[in-house]
Amino acid sequence: xxxxxxxxxxxxxxxxxxxxxxxxxxxxxxxxxxxxxxxxxxxxxxxxxxxxxxxxxxxxxxxxxxxxxxxxxxxxxxxxxxxxxxxxxxxxxxxxxxxxxxxxxxxxxxxxxxxxxxxxxxxxxxxxxxxxxxxxxxxxxxxxxxxxxxxxxxxxxxxxxxxxxxxxxxxxxxxxxxxxxxxxxxxxxxxxxxxxxxxxxxxxxxxxxxxxxxxxxxxxxxxxxxxxxxxxxxxxxxxxxxxxxxxxxxxxxxxxxxxxxxxxxxxxxxxxxxxxxxxxxxxxxxxxxxxxxxxxxxxxxxxxxxxxxxxxxxxxxxxxxxxxxxxxxxxxxxxxxxxxxxxxxxxxxxxxxxxxxxxxxxxxxxxxxxxxxxxxxxxxxxxxxxxxxxxxxxxxxxxxxx
Amino acid sequence: xxxxxxxxxxxxxxxxxxxxxxxxxxxxxxxxxxxxxxxxxxxxxxxxxxxxxxxxxxxxxxxxxxxxxxxxxxxxxxxxxxxxxxxxxxxxxxxxxxxxxxxxxxxxxxxxxxxxxxxxxxxxxxxxxxxxxxxxxxxxxxxxxxxxxxxxxxxxxxxxxxxxxxxxxxxxxxxxxxxxxxxxxxxxxxxxxxxxxxxxxxxxxxxxxxxxxxxxxxxxxxxxxxxxxxxxxxxxxxxxxxxxxxxxxxxxxxxxxxxxxxxxxxxxxxxxxxxxxxxxxxxxxxxxxxxxxxxxxxxxxxxxxxxxxxxxxxxxxxxxxxxxxxxxxxxxxxxxxxxxxxxxxxxxxxxxxxxxxxxxxxxxxxxxxxxxxxxxxxxxxxxxxxxxxxxxxxxxxxxxxx
Numbered sequence: 001x002x003x004x005x006x007x008x009x010x011x012x013x014x015x016x017x018x019x020x021x022x023x024x025x026x027x028x029x030x031x032x033x034x035x036x037x038x039x040x041x042x043x044x045x046x047x048x049x050x051x052x053x054x055x056x057x058x059x060x061x062x063x064x065x066x067x068x069x070x071x072x073x074x075x076x077x078x079x080x081x082x083x084x085x086x087x088x089x090x091x092x093x094x095x096x097x098x099x100x101x102x103x104x105x106x107x108x109x110x111x112x113x114x115x116x117x118x119x120x121x122x123x124x125x126x127x128x129x130x131x132x133x134x135x136x137x138x139x140x141x142x143x144x145x146x147x148x149x150x151x152x153x154x155x156x157x158x159x160x161x162x163x164x165x166x167x168x169x170x171x172x173x174x175x176x177x178x179x180x181x182x183x184x185x186x187x188x189x190x191x192x193x194x195x196x197x198x199x200x201x202x203x204x205x206x207x208x209x210x211x212x213x214x215x216x217x218x219x220x221x222x223x224x225x226x227x228x229x230x231x232x233x234x235x236x237x238x239x240x241x242x243x244x245x246x247x248x249x250x251x252x253x254x255x256x257x258x259x260x261x262x263x264x265x266x267x268x269x270x271x272x273x274x275x276x277x278x279x280x281x282x283x284x285x286x287x288x289x290x291x292x293x294x295x296x297x298x299x300x301x302x303x304x305x306x307x308x309x310x311x312x313x314x315x316x317x318x319x320x321x322x323x324x325x326x327x328x329x330x331x332x333x334x335x336x337x338x339x340x341x342x343x344x345x346x347x348x349x350x351x352x353x354x355x356x357x358x359x360x361x362x363x364x365x366x367x368x369x370x371x372x373x374x375x376x377x378x379x380x381x382x383x384x385x386x387x388x389x390x391x392x393x394x395x396x397x398x399x400x401x402x
Numbered sequence: 403x404x405x406x407x408x409x410x411x412x413x414x415x416x417x418x419x420x421x422x423x424x425x426x427x428x429x430x431x432x433x434x435x436x437x438x439x440x441x442x443x444x445x446x447x448x449x450x451x452x453x454x455x456x457x458x459x460x461x462x463x464x465x466x467x468x469x470x471x472x473x474x475x476x477x478x479x480x481x482x483x484x485x486x487x488x489x490x491x492x493x494x495x496x497x498x499x500x501x502x503x504x505x506x507x508x509x510x511x512x513x514x515x516x517x518x519x520x521x522x523x524x525x526x527x528x529x530x531x532x533x534x535x536x537x538x539x540x541x542x543x544x545x546x547x548x549x550x551x552x553x554x555x556x557x558x559x560x561x562x563x564x565x566x567x568x569x570x571x572x573x574x575x576x577x578x579x580x581x582x583x584x585x586x587x588x589x590x591x592x593x594x595x596x597x598x599x600x601x602x603x604x605x606x607x608x609x610x611x612x613x614x615x616x617x618x619x620x621x622x623x624x625x626x627x628x629x630x631x632x633x634x635x636x637x638x639x640x641x642x643x644x645x646x647x648x649x650x651x652x653x654x655x656x657x658x659x660x661x662x663x664x665x666x667x668x669x670x671x672x673x674x675x676x677x678x679x680x681x682x683x684x685x686x687x688x689x690x691x692x693x694x695x696x697x698x699x700x701x702x703x704x705x706x707x708x709x710x711x712x713x714x715x716x717x718x719x720x721x722x723x724x725x726x727x728x729x730x731x732x733x734x735x736x737x738x739x740x741x742x743x744x745x746x747x748x749x750x751x752x753x754x755x756x757x758x759x760x761x762x763x764x765x766x767x768x769x770x771x772x773x774x775x776x777x778x779x780x781x782x783x784x785x786x787x788x789x790x791x792x793x794x795x796x797x798x799x800x801x802x803x804x
Contacts, residue, residue: 052727052735082723084736084752117720118753227724304706304791305799312800318519321484322629325454333454334486350486351520389706390800394793397707398714 014238017141019148022129024077032129033148041236044204048229054081056111101134159264166241170197198237215262220301273387292329293382299327307389315360416640419543421550424531426479434531435550443638446606450631456483458513503536561666568644572599600639617664622703675789694731695784701729709791717762
């Protein structure tokens with residue numbers, strides 16, 4: 001789906017942004033982004049679990065261990081993945097260059113890359129881009145930085161929250177890129193959530209550990225998990241609030257605001273699922289375990305037959321039940337209920353879609369709907385957000401070489 | 403792919419066949435098939451492992467326990483799956499009717515159904531079809547029976563082998579249907595392998611246990627495993643050979659012939675993968691365990707991004723390596739080799755596709771090619787046959803309602 005979100009001015013106190021073009025994309029669009037905090041920010045992050053990790057992921061994981069980050073350097077148009085030792089050397093050289101230009105410690109610069117896998121990074125070009133970005137940093141450069149990290153994205157993805165914490169209004173702003181290679185537990189996806197709140201490392205870690213399972217770990221576009229996925233949460237304290245710790249009374253408020261920003265970003269990624277025409281919220285409840293619930297939700301979210309039926313606007317209960325059946329979850333098919341929004345299409349194992357055919361077809365034809373399965377086998381639940389599988393997904397991905 | 407195989411006359415001594423039309427398909431094509439042996443045949447079978455099993459699968463599993471089968475009754479156009487107790491009653495009534503018309507024990511009739519899931523079987527029509535089929539049985543009715551079990555198949559799938567066993571020439575003939583819902587470990591797929599050889603139940607069981615992992619359990623079209631998958635191997639002894647047992651000197655010959663027939667059928671199912679334009683043989687070797695090898699092969703065989711790249715004729719090593727990375731298999735990405743036929747595109751973890759771009763592109767553009775990954779982590783291997791993911795797959799499956 002192409003979505004045109006209104007673009008409010010986004011500033012986060014103490015952060016500056018730049019997005020420039022150094023020539024990595026044939027389109028000539030921005031391809032280098034820089035996010036810099038005036039002071040070192042406490043940081044928490046999460047990275048792809050793919051065994052094949054891009055060079056910037058290896059470097060970023062190492063640097064995040066210290067829990068303090070001052071800049072994020074992103075390039076799009078080239079994933080710097082599967083590029084061997086030279087790729088890692090390139091990531092280190094580029095962050096060192098950024099650090100010099102910014103006058104900060106290079107260990108506080110986290111690199112990210114996104115784009116085609118297995119192509120050496122054209123280092124000279126990116127170096128020029130880094131130097132230029134360092135010169136062009138602006139407090140109101142949020143959208144330029146976001147553009148600099150987009151690849152196949154059809155629209156920019158961002159979310160903004162303001163909450164009062166310790167007598168100060170703090171801002172939490174998130175930007176994300178990602179459309180294809182979206183599997184549960186991260187995606188070809190970069191997301192940076194920036195706040196001017198003062199928050200301890202443990203508060204950030206805890207907030208992220210709650211927000212991730214409720215956001216980016218719930219989304220599926222094509223089931224392919226990328227080599228570059230990165231989510232960072234940075235808090236620079238510019239708002240001057242009393243520091244939020246994992247034990248503060250304000251922590252739940254902070255955690256909810258972070259989760260809200262990340263959920264909105266994750267939903268935008270699914271909406272932009274390559275070629276997607278709709279977003280389906282899958283809810284599985286009544287499972288014997290969370291793992292079983294997740295198995296059923298994942299099987300449906302990944303099933304090409306379910307996803308093409310969603311595309312076709314076909315409320316085809318048979319394919320849904322079939323996917324639940326091969327998911328590996330333990331349940332009695334004769335007890336299963338399936339709902340499209342609030343309309344039952346399977347009741348106690350019997351397909352009843354014919355009685356509600358018109359209503360069911362109207363729901364599946366919409367841009368967004370909820371598919372709920374009640375396994376009646378226990379009390380565990382899981383959620384997934386997924387997109388449909390369309391002719392345009394195949395067209396696009398059989399032709400993508402940049 | 404649409405394939406026009408030459409159709410040799412196929413007869414298997416002691417077997418008769420019929421395929422008739424009772425009106426289950428809008429197209430008006432044959433939709434009921436009957437295969438009958440003049441005498442009870444020893445039998446071995448395998449069925450879907452989906453938790454949601456179609457009614458005929460439940461009945462067939464029960465009847466196959468006795469190891470003796472005399473008739474197979476198939477309908478297409480309706481899967482009789484997820485149809486509750488009435489579905490099971492219908493399967494029993496129809497096989498009882500066939501048994502009466504044929505004058506045989508109803509416990510020796512195995513039912514199969516294939517088509518849309520979750521729709522009650524129009525019993526009166528199918529009854530008429532069964533009676534008609536029983537009247538029209540012919541020794542040369544092989545292709546009519548095969549047509550009677552086809553649904554979305556673009557062409558009929560069959561394979562024939564003759565081998566000398568114990569001084570007699572025995573015939574092994576297989577027919578199969580299946581195109582979509584193809585996952586490893588069976589498929590929306592029905593396959594019947596018939597032989598006039600005399601063979602013990604244990605010989606059939608052993609032969610099937612060797613042939614399955616080398617054929618139907620290796621194929622992936624869309625990763626969806628159906629509710630109806632059935633493979634039957636029937637031997638009626640009409641050839642008059644000395645009975646083959648699992649310990650006979652001729653057993654290896656018999657087993658190889660059965661495996662050959664099943665492999666050819668399985669390959670035809672992949673070639674007919676809905677919308678498929680090519681067949682890719684995936685070979686993973688050098689794995690720490692067979693399970694790890696299978697994980698890598700399955701990840702690639704199921705990856706929408708790899709499958710769309712194959713469709714586009716793009717030798718995109720990055721997506722292949724990425725899928726291997728998230729498969730869960732243990733290996734060192736820096737040691738990986740990847741080959742398209744005999745051309746290396748990744749050597750010791752470094753993409754070298756640019757050096758061989760033209761040759762690699764020519765290979766991927768062909769109808770069939772082999773993709774080999776050497777993990778250099780051990781000595782285990784696995785194979786998969788898969789199809790590409792095409793615009794026509796999505797068109798077709800977003801519109802399929804019969």
